[in-house]
Amino acid sequence: MQSLSRRLLRQGLSSASSLSSKPIASAFLPRSYSIHADHATPRLQDMDASRLGVTRTLDPKPLKAPEDLIFGQSFSDHMLVVEWTAVDGWLPPRITPYQNLSLDPATCVFHYAFCAFEGMKAYKDASGNVRLFRPERNMARLNKSAARIALPTFDGAALTQMIARLCHIDDRFIPEYRGYSLYIRPTIIGTQNTLGVGPPGSALLYVIASPVGPYYPTGFKAISLEATDYAVRAWPGGVGDKKLGANYAPCIVPQQQAASRGFHQNLWLFGEEEYITEVGTMNLFVAIKGKDGVDELVTAPLDGTILEGVTRDSVLELARERLAPKGWKISERKMTMHELAEASDENRLLEVFGAGTAAVVSPIRNISWKGRLVSCGLEDHSEAGPLTQQIKDWIEDIQTGVTESPWR
């Protein structure tokens, strides 16, 4: 078995060569349900960064002008690829020219959504060094996502090291302007090519990178939300806290419906209580002045229905470090749409913003709910409140190395 898979690997990845038109052929092995049943089976190997092979492209892409970069539409010259089989574990990793994947139409990712991903960014600091922001968080989350859908886990430090290598090789794609970065997309898919519904006997982890500009090139633009009560994104005992492909496709139609009524995103409510959960693909933060006069920054707790956002966590940590000493209460608690609307009505709603890797923070102007438009505290001429602006600056200063931090 080991020699078979090695042979397939050689066929597959060596055919990758330097021509980006040639596809990577993945190794498809028969499913093995009980990988330790056979004593002759070699011990499964973990991901091994020391075995990383690099094949550089012979056909480098022209760089786009920074102002022409659109999120996730163009990609760097190379990709990182690591195959896994239930028999051998993680096979030697490769950096290859960016190229198509060649997959059997029976491959389980096409049928049963065996896919999970991460979003992270690499920034260039003032000295031209490439910095990753809190990569260990993304690695831990990808491992949790993979395990939840019976895909293999891996050594996160090894993958981070190889992602850093990929960023180094493709660092010419990162424009040296503030707000520009390389968006990095680690992805893991099941590649078993049989239709039985079961744990995949093979998988492919790959990392692609897309140069991106600032989310708000001309400064913040506050967005409007539509509260969604007719569809549910996640539920207790489900998988809404994992970054699985399965959580994304079902969200598009409610998003389209919100857009058809003129709103930028939809806000997911949960349950009869109409708890506020997430906005589009971001976590949500609400700053209110309590009835007791105390300022409070609130976000939904990690009860299994909320994505465990890295930016969410960063906002909470910074707020606890820098806002709490000034008298702010920092809360992970459930908040109903009713409580938010009441605070708005009583002029106690200070600011509302989304938090995610793409935009860091996104100020919110108002929320359509039950036929009314709930104002989120922004004055008409303003696109972001002072707290939202402050938090964005804090995080970007860390990401770009202006502020020293263990998060890079």
Add this chain to the structure above:
Amino acid sequence: MQSLSRRLLRQGLSSASSLSSKPIASAFLPRSYSIHADHATPRLQDMDASRLGVTRTLDPKPLKAPEDLIFGQSFSDHMLVVEWTAVDGWLPPRITPYQNLSLDPATCVFHYAFCAFEGMKAYKDASGNVRLFRPERNMARLNKSAARIALPTFDGAALTQMIARLCHIDDRFIPEYRGYSLYIRPTIIGTQNTLGVGPPGSALLYVIASPVGPYYPTGFKAISLEATDYAVRAWPGGVGDKKLGANYAPCIVPQQQAASRGFHQNLWLFGEEEYITEVGTMNLFVAIKGKDGVDELVTAPLDGTILEGVTRDSVLELARERLAPKGWKISERKMTMHELAEASDENRLLEVFGAGTAAVVSPIRNISWKGRLVSCGLEDHSEAGPLTQQIKDWIEDIQTGVTESPWR
């Protein structure tokens, strides 16, 4: 735009030629959010069976011995492929040699689970004619699944006609023995190759076919279930009633955990009431004698959390036609695990079976629930109750043409 996509189509599908090692290159067009905004845009075309092109393989596969067929592990010589773009609609369909798909690693099916599928079977009757079982049901369901994740819908009759053509071309793969059939897997995936989360601007619908033998080659084998209360498959307002890939990957770990404790499948309960919903990948039927002495066949109602199984519907229709006149009550209603266990304790639980395309019906011996093993009415020496056997015979007689029916 039209000529561009036609060019891509030509490049892609004509490169398919007759060599199964050459991949299909899909046409990737930029996303168009507002497909009718541009008056110059040609009217979108529906799927057109009259434009079906056929390229036959030059390398026919050897047939497997019927007894060596395993569900979904080997495939017929050809596949049906239809591309869609937001600009042009459905492009001319092709039957090509079975071959790999070549997709950009940024393709949205790998990241956001833009995938839905169907399972259907083609049978050979005594005269050697190939018959499809209720294909309009599968077409309607695939259209509903696709629409729910912003993938294009299509003319179901046109696709059925082309599937029939595929079955005819590959009919040598259907062994002429009772219980054998060609399992047909229509699949639709989003193929847009950019990372923004939005409606795919391109898609690929394809159909592959796998010869399969009888699910129970040596007669029924009753299975044991473990009731799952720590994970939830579906939720009101979610997508559990659609045949989306997103509903499958998250089910594997609970299934593995049930298997690790010696059970064949898991039974999904819902809510504090522990309503019985589905078993593994099948709908569930429970036959009880009511406290009033009336025999009742119960299955969960279509409340949005239950897959709308074609076999489920067939069982219900046949039961209403053939059991109700004999005094049976046929119910689509909620039943708790407690009600089932109480009926078992009082010797009123007659039979329990799963219903799905793969096995038609699967008799159930017992269910592990809260530390006890609830017996489902089968005697120790028996692998299926008389009702389960009767329903399987009724359906298979229709599928194989022994009984005339409008369902073929």
